[in-house]
Amino acid sequence: MKKEFHSSIDGLRLRKQKDRTLIQINGWCFHEKEKINVELYINDKKTECEALSIARYDVMGNYPRFSIDPHVGFMVKAVVTEYLKKIELVASAENTEETILKLSEHEISRFIDNEVIEYSIDNYSEIEDEQKAVLVGWALDECNSNFEYEIKNELDQIIPSNVRIESRRDLVQLKMIDSSQSMCGFRITFPVTKEGKYTLIIKGKTSARELPISREQKKNQGLLKAYLRAINPKRVANAWKYLRNNGIRDFMKRVSLGPTLLDPYPIWFEQQRISLQELEAQKKIQFTYAPKISLIVATYNTKESYLREMIESVVNQSYSNWELCIADGSTNDKVENYIKSHYLSDERIKFKRLDKNYGISGNMNAALEMVTGEYLGLYDHDDFLEYNALFEVVKSLQVTKYDVVYTDEDKFDDSKGQFADPNFKPDFNIDLFRSHNYITHFFVVNMDIVKVIGGMKKEYDGAQDYDFMFRVFEQTNNIYHLPKMLYHWRMHSLSTAMNPESKMYCYDAGKNAILDHYKRIGIEASVKMLPKPYYGCYETTYMTPGNPLVSIIIPNMDHKDVLKTCIDSLFEVNTYRNIEIIVVENNSKKEETFEYYHELETEHANVKIVYWKNEFNYSEINNFGVQFAQGDYLLFLNNDTEMIRPDSIQNMLGVCMRKEVGAVGAKLLYEDRTIQHAGVVIGFSGYAGHINNGIDEDQPGYMMRAQLNCDYSAVTAACMMVKKSVFNEVDGFDPQFKVACNDVDLCLKIREKGYLVVYDAFSIWFHYESKSRGYEDSEEKIERFNNEVAKFQKKWNKILVEGDPYYNPNFKIELGPFIYL
Numbered sequence: 001m002k003k004e005f006h007s008s009i010d011g012l013r014l015r016k017q018k019d020r021t022l023i024q025i026n027g028w029c030f031h032e033k034e035k036i037n038v039e040l041y042i043n044d045k046k047t048e049c050e051a052l053s054i055a056r057y058d059v060m061g062n063y064p065r066f067s068i069d070p071h072v073g074f075m076v077k078a079v080v081t082e083y084l085k086k087i088e089l090v091a092s093a094e095n096t097e098e099t100i101l102k103l104s105e106h107e108i109s110r111f112i113d114n115e116v117i118e119y120s121i122d123n124y125s126e127i128e129d130e131q132k133a134v135l136v137g138w139a140l141d142e143c144n145s146n147f148e149y150e151i152k153n154e155l156d157q158i159i160p161s162n163v164r165i166e167s168r169r170d171l172v173q174l175k176m177i178d179s180s181q182s183m184c185g186f187r188i189t190f191p192v193t194k195e196g197k198y199t200l201i202i203k204g205k206t207s208a209r210e211l212p213i214s215r216e217q218k219k220n221q222g223l224l225k226a227y228l229r230a231i232n233p234k235r236v237a238n239a240w241k242y243l244r245n246n247g248i249r250d251f252m253k254r255v256s257l258g259p260t261l262l263d264p265y266p267i268w269f270e271q272q273r274i275s276l277q278e279l280e281a282q283k284k285i286q287f288t289y290a291p292k293i294s295l296i297v298a299t300y301n302t303k304e305s306y307l308r309e310m311i312e313s314v315v316n317q318s319y320s321n322w323e324l325c326i327a328d329g330s331t332n333d334k335v336e337n338y339i340k341s342h343y344l345s346d347e348r349i350k351f352k353r354l355d356k357n358y359g360i361s362g363n364m365n366a367a368l369e370m371v372t373g374e375y376l377g378l379y380d381h382d383d384f385l386e387y388n389a390l391f392e393v394v395k396s397l398q399v400t401k402y403d404v405v406y407t408d409e410d411k412f413d414d415s416k417g418q419f420a421d422p423n424f425k426p427d428f429n430i431d432l433f434r435s436h437n438y439i440t441h442f443f444v445v446n447m448d449i450v451k452v453i454g455g456m457k458k459e460y461d462g463a464q465d466y467d468f469m470f471r472v473f474e475q476t477n478n479i480y481h482l483p484k485m486l487y488h489w490r491m492h493s494l495s496t497a498m499n500p501e502s503k504m505y506c507y508d509a510g511k512n513a514i515l516d517h518y519k520r521i522g523i524e525a526s527v528k529m530l531p532k533p534y535y536g537c538y539e540t541t542y543m544t545p546g547n548p549l550v551s552i553i554i555p556n557m558d559h560k561d562v563l564k565t566c567i568d569s570l571f572e573v574n575t576y577r578n579i580e581i582i583v584v585e586n587n588s589k590k591e592e593t594f595e596y597y598h599e600l601e602t603e604h605a606n607v608k609i610v611y612w613k614n615e616f617n618y619s620e621i622n623n624f625g626v627q628f629a630q631g632d633y634l635l636f637l638n639n640d641t642e643m644i645r646p647d648s649i650q651n652m653l654g655v656c657m658r659k660e661v662g663a664v665g666a667k668l669l670y671e672d673r674t675i676q677h678a679g680v681v682i683g684f685s686g687y688a689g690h691i692n693n694g695i696d697e698d699q700p701g702y703m704m705r706a707q708l709n710c711d712y713s714a715v716t717a718a719c720m721m722v723k724k725s726v727f728n729e730v731d732g733f734d735p736q737f738k739v740a741c742n743d744v745d746l747c748l749k750i751r752e753k754g755y756l757v758v759y760d761a762f763s764i765w766f767h768y769e770s771k772s773r774g775y776e777d778s779e780e781k782i783e784r785f786n787n788e789v790a791k792f793q794k795k796w797n798k799i800l801v802e803g804d805p806y807y808n809p810n811f812k813i814e815l816g817p818f819i820y821l
Contacts, residue, residue, distance in 0.1 A: 004032045005091055006063065007100040014084070014111045015118060023049075023078045025089055028056045029100055030063075030072040034093035035277060038074050038100075041088040049078035053275050071275040084108045116207040117141050121200070124215060126192060133192045135200065135213065136814070138168050140177065140184040145204040151190045151213075154197040161190035162782045165793065166686035166814060167800045182801045183793060185814060187685055268820050269410065269419050269485060272810075274388045282318035282391045289398055292321045292373035293390050293444065298363035299328045299335045299381045306382040306490065307338060313384035315346070319391040323373055325350045327366035329357035361456035361464045368455045377444045378465055382490045384412075385442065389486040393444050396482050403449055403476040407442040408808070409487040419488065423703055424808035424820065428479040431655075431758050432710035434514055436537040437466045438703065442487035449475050460513050462506030467513035474521060483809050507535050514538055523658070530707070537704055539762055541647075542654030544576075550653060550721070551629035552581045555612075555621045556639045558588045560596045562768065567600065567607075569643035576650040579635075580606045584625040586616055619733030619742045622717075626724070626732065633657075634727055636743075638718040640768040644669070648763035652721045655709070655758050662726040662755025663747055665715020667706075668767035673697045676767045678706045679759040680714035680744060682796070682804040683813040687789045688714060688744045691807075691817040697764075702818040711756050712806050713799070717743030718767050726755055740785045741792040748796055 007029035015022040029036060040049040054073030076089065087108060089101035103111070119139040126133045139147055151161045166185035171177045177184065192198065192215075200211045274282075295314060299307065314324050328335045328351065336353050343349045350370045354363060368376070375393075379385075393405050410422040425438060432438050443465070453471040460467040473479070511529050518525045524543035529535075552570065556563050563583070570581060581604070583597065597609045610628050612621050622636055633656055635649065645651075652664045668677035678692040678701065692701035700707050720743060730749040733742045747757045793800060803809050810820050 004093070004096065005036075005098040005100070006030055006032075007091060007098075009089075009101050012101075012111055014108065014113060016112055016114045020079055020081045021084060021112070023076075023080065023087070025076040025101065026074070027100070028054075028059050028073045029091045030059070030066070030068045031091070031093040031096075032066060034095075035069075036091050036093050037277075038076060039090045039092065040076055040078055041086075041090060042078075042080050043082065043085050044088075047078055047080060049076050051076050053277065054271070069276060071277075084112075115209065117147075117202055117204060117209045119202060119209065119211065121211065121213070124213060126215070131191055131193070132189055133198075133215075135186075135188045135190070137186060138171065138184045139186065139202050139209075140181050141204055141207070143205070144181055147186075148203040149186055149188055150201040150203070151188060152199050152201060159190055159198075160779050161188050162786070163188050164685050164687075164786065164789065167683055168814060179801050183686070183797070185686065264820075265410070265422050266419050269422070272485065274386065279318045279387055282388060283320070285391075287394055287398060289401070290321050290394060291375050291397065292323060293319075293375045293377055293393065294323050294325055294371040294373035294447075295377040295379045296325045296364055296367035296371065297327070297379045297381050298360055298367060299326055299330060300357060300363070301330045301332065302335055302381045304334065304338055307335060308342075309384045310379070310381060311339075311343065311349070313387065314379075315343075315349075316387045317385070317390045318388050319394055321394075322390055323348045323350060323371070324379075325352075325367040325370040327352050327354055327363045327370075329354045329359075329363045331357070359458055359461050361458045361461050364464065365455040368450070371447065374447055375444050376447055376450055377442065378468075380441070380489070383441065384488050384490070386484075386486045386488075389442060392482055392484055392486060393442075396480055400478075400480070401446075402480040403446045403478040404472060405444045405480045405482055406439045407482045407484055407486040408810070409441050409489055410485055411491045412488045413491045415491075420491070422485060422820070424483070424810050424818075425481060426710075426808060427481040427805040428473075428477075429711045429806060430473070431756070432705075432708060433469075433473070434517070434538070434540055435708035435710060436704065437463070437469070437510065439469060440465070441489060443469065445472050446476075460509045462503055463509035463513050466510050467516070470513055470517040471520075474517070485810075504535070510536060511538060514540065525654075534700070534704065534707060537708055540709065541651065541762075542657065544650060544653050544657060547576075547578050548633060548653070548657075549631035550576070550579045550633045550635050550649060551626075551631035551724075552579055552635040552637050553584065553622055553625040553629065554581065554637050554639050555584045555586060555618065555625070556588070556593075557586050557616070558590050558593050559639065560590070560593050563593075563639045564596065565642050566637065566639050569641075571604070573643045573646050574649055575646040576653065579649065580608070580630060582625050582628050583607070583609045584612050584621050585609055586612045586621055617735060617738040619735045619737055623732045623735070626727065629724065632724050633721055634724050635719070635721045636717045638767065641668070641719055642766040642768070643764075644766060645762065645764040648765060649721075651763045652760050655760055656721045656723060658756075660756050661758055662723060662750035662753065663715065663757045664721045664763075665712075665757070665759050666719040666763040666765050667697075667759070667761050668716070668719060668765050669697050671766060671768055675699075675701075675706060676769060677716045677718065678761070679710065679712040680716060680747070681807045681813075681817070682713050682744070682748070682799050683807070684817070686800070687741065687792055689817070690716070693817075706761065708761050710759055710761075710806075712747075712759050713751055713757065713804050714744040714747035715757055715759055717746065718769075719763075719765050722746075722750070726750055726753070729753060736791055737788050738784075739781075740788040745792060745795070748799065 009027040011026035013024040038051050040047045052075040053071040054075060056073035059072050085105045087103040088099050091098050091100050117139055121137040123136040149163045150158050152158050164187045165183055166187055167182050168185040198213045200213055202209045339351050352366060352370060354366055396405055408423060408425055410419050413420045449472055452475060456464040456468055507529055511527050514527045526541045528539045530537040530539060600607045601609060608628060610625060612624050626634060633653060648666060652666060655661055656664045670676045675692050675695050675697060677690050680688050681691050682688045692706040695701060730753060734745050737745055751757060812819050
């Protein structure tokens with residue numbers, strides 16, 4: 001008899017906890033002809049379970065003759081309280097079923113895990129130049145204990161190690177743990193020798209586990225996992241071709257490089273993409289609030305295949321209360337004929353042939369005249385939506401009726417037939433939006449606002465949506481970012497996505513849109529378009545009316561030459577003159593330091609030296625320095641910095657003088673002109689981390705973030721300007737953070753009060769990092785740093801668990817900046 005089901009069970013977890021057992025089964029299954037469902041039976045009774053579908057491209061590669069949905073993988077999870085005598089997993093199609101897993105009572109007993117501590121070692125890697133290893137994983141128990149971690153060697157000696165507790169939001173997202181358990185991750189750095197053998201010890205209040213660390217095995221497993229994530233039939237074929245052409249030695253050398261040379265995004269996208277079964281389930285859902293969404297499109301000699309895909313991606317939406325309003329300014333009848341011959345019977349599709357081409361704004365306004373829905377969606381004639389786009393938008397409106405919803409988007413490379421260039425966006429970020437239109441699509445807005453602001457304006461043709469959005473945002477702060485990839489911007493030879501220089505007028509229009517936005521809201525500023533290759537990106541220079549006094553506070557201990565370099569740049573490079581410099585002296589020993597202080601105060605009336613005689617505490621030292629500040633704006637500056645761009649202070653001041661801004665950070669470069677600081681994201685290594693760190697100063701960073709002003713949750717106080725009124729409002733730096741975490745803590749307090757923290761990409765300085773105090777590299781310093789991180793985690797647990805709003809949740813923060821796979 002011909003086999004119709006194909007399946008495999010790849011993993012099974014049966015975890016005993018007091019009066020219940022957690023069951024997790026991983027594998028894949030497909031039927032040759034029908035869609036399947038997977039059902040769990042416990043002791044011959046059907047049991048409620050959660051079944052997640054997972055993309056499995058390795059399965060597709062092994063069964064190339066079948067046309068199967070990539071989401072053939074599954075993760076079945078259940079919690080049962082009864083004694084387990086029998087477990088069955090049954091796959092069923094329309095007219096048939098098959099048991100793909102069957103366990104007897106005896107077999108179940110072999111799989112039951114009664115250990116109190118559950119754990120996983122996810123990755124082991126070695127830093128060969130430093131003879132150190134990094135062990136990453138997680139551990140938890142039913143009591144949500146705070147574990148202690150130790151590393152011992154083959155002689156049973158406990159060796160010094162740096163333990164960092166981390167958030168594991170990835171486990172929360174996979175529903176393996178709940179949010180209260182998210183701080184279960186660990187990252188342990190410890191010294192290793194070439195032949196050494198090591199064991200991880202996990203200690204709880206009432207139990208402990210000792211886990212041998214397999215050095216080579218873990219490396220290979222991590223590499224294998226990376227390749228399994230990246231595998232698909234095309235890459236399998238390419239791998240065999242490479243093997244044939246280059247031999248086994250070169251092939252293995254290539255494998256050792258890992259999948260970094262592969263483009264991971266198409267794989268990630270297909271893994272996240274909604275399955276056909278999920279779409280069918282969405283169609284049956286009845287929302288309490290089900291507004292009509294009106295999409296407006298201006299067509300102009302649109303290619304038939306693009307037109308078809310654009311319309312079909314709306315027609316096939318899992319949410320049905322929509323209308324598609326198309327205004328056609330074409331020079332021929334092709335668009336009209338196609339729509340009338342294919343969609344005449346669907347009343348939700350409204351079409352109007354214009355008597356002439358009125359330009360993009362005029363044509364969009366003609367489409368807008370047909371709108372009858374509660375919400376408006378902007379849509380381009382050669383783009384297309386994911387089939388669940390409108391469902392997800394409406395789902396987001398159920399608790400809060402947002403005025404604006406926008407989604408993530410990517411591009412579809414028409415020449416390759418492949419999704420590319422993902423734009424994983426932050427939550428609403430006004431400074432980034434004023435730097436370039438990072439939102440673009442998919443953009444949905446309440447029609448009540450549209451009725452107030454009106455439609456598109458012809459004078460901004462090419463950037464008409466940018467101007468339109470500015471006018472929307474001037475009316476509301478009720479904005480929601482939907483972090484799902486739901487819109488595809490097509491790249492072809494005539495599009496700006498493929499050829500930015502094809503429509504230079506668009507960028508001039510964008511500049512005018514920003515300038516007019518500033519005029520409407522009463523901000524004095526100039527705007528400059530950045531040069532090639534940064535078309536569509538802008539630099540704003542805010543005016544500084546009254547040129548207020550800026551008090552520059554510099555803590556210092558000895559290192560006269562370092563301090564002199566910093567202060568010389570403030571007098572010789574800096575063009576903003578209304579400053580005072582307050583050097584907070586802390587325990588210097590060298591006579592030359594005090595001689596330099598005397599020289600400074602003698603030569604400069606706007607320099608004062610104040611003396612902090614207690615032990616080093618960065619927070620208290622700066623709080624002390626503020627007491628002597630006469631200015632309304634405070635610039636906290638490390639002594640190991642040097643101004644590069646002459647208008648750096650004026651740039652920061654212009655931003656900081658805006659009423660909604662509390663703090664401003666600068667772009668800091670290492671001595672080799674790579675980036676040291678370009679914004680801080682909360683969550684890295686259980687605390688926070690600099691992003692775009694280490695890239696060249698002229699590199700764009702992810703989606704231009706390193707080159708543009710944008711809002712972040714924090715910036716470094718190595719060079720940070722704060723309104724004095726805001727500094728006092730939040731009670732300054734928190735003294736419990738003596739060395740670490742103090743600047744991030746201050747920024748989060750400022751954010752908590754509703755102010756913005758802005759990264760100013762055009763205030764540029766060198767930062768000769770940690771020259772005066774040294775790095776946190778001794779055992780004592782590492783322990784002190786970790787203690788302060790623990791305090792930070794306790795104080796700011798909410799943002800660590802929920803994630804940084806200025807960082808897209810699709811990025812895997814436990815893996816490093818801007819990594820999504």
